[in-house]
Amino acid sequence: DAGVIQSPRHEVTEMGQEVTLRCKPISGHNSLFWYRQTMMRGLELLIYFNNNVPIDDSGMPEDRFSAKMPNASFSTLKIQPSEPRDSAVYFCASSLASGTANQPQHFGDGTRLSIL
Amino acid sequence: QQQVKQSPQSLIVQKGGISIINCAYENTAFDYFPWYQQFPGKGPALLIAIRPDVSEKKEGRFTISFNKSAKQFSLHIMDSQPGDSATYFCAASLGGSYIPTFGRGTSLIVHP
Numbered sequence: 001d002a003g004v005i006q007s008p009r010h011e012v013t014e015m016g017q018e019v020t021l022r023c024k025p026i027s028g029h030n031s032l033f034w035y036r037q038t039m040m041r042g043l044e045l046l047i048y049f050n051n052n053v054p055i056d057d058s059g060m061p062e063d064r065f066s067a068k069m070p071n072a073s074f075s076t077l078k079i080q081p082s083e084p085r086d087s088a089v090y091f092c093a094s095s096l097a098s099g100t101a102n103q104p105q106h107f108g109d110g111t112r113l114s115i116l
Numbered sequence: 117q118q119q120v121k122q123s124p125q126s127l128i129v130q131k132g133g134i135s136i137i138n139c140a141y142e143n144t145a146f147d148y149f150p151w152y153q154q155f156p157g158k159g160p161a162l163l164i165a166i167r168p169d170v171s172e173k174k175e176g177r178f179t180i181s182f183n184k185s186a187k188q189f190s191l192h193i194m195d196s197q198p199g200d201s202a203t204y205f206c207a208a209s210l211g212g213s214y215i216p217t218f219g220r221g222t223s224l225i226v227h228p
Contacts, residue, residue: 042220107159
């Protein structure tokens, strides 16, 4: 079975440019999460969607970050304009959320973003 | 506010030894405690998980010990192997919720 697919795997761009990260969740999963991982702050939850609807974006650092989920099989995380401090590994994860049972998250292999 | 505290930050163990990683949580409403394993260049992957109605769960060489009164849980890796070298994250989530709170991670190196 295909896992969570993220693209690109690596992105190097100059400060001020727009960056778009893409994610395809596992088919049938109804929840999608975007995380950022750095040495300083560990894994940070940026935003999560349930049934394509953004539920909590309180982790989004600032207005330069935006995320969309136009359908159940695709999500994007956009940074505009990008800054060097945005350099990190960005992970997308999906899960099958039920009302009462905890379900594990399945992570993609991440996008390593470097802003010069 | 860090709701799940993980230690140590890094750990070096000889092959065949026991690796122990500890986590402590604050919210007594947490009722699901997964551990994730992350290899370089990969995303975290679920390794083993426990619910607070049991004090221990074992899967192969990996064991979670859970102490509800102390609000602590730990991962024990028996007969540690070089292939176990990875970063390990503990996490906790609330009943009915599917959003874990992660610890900061432990980088484990197992020397051959």
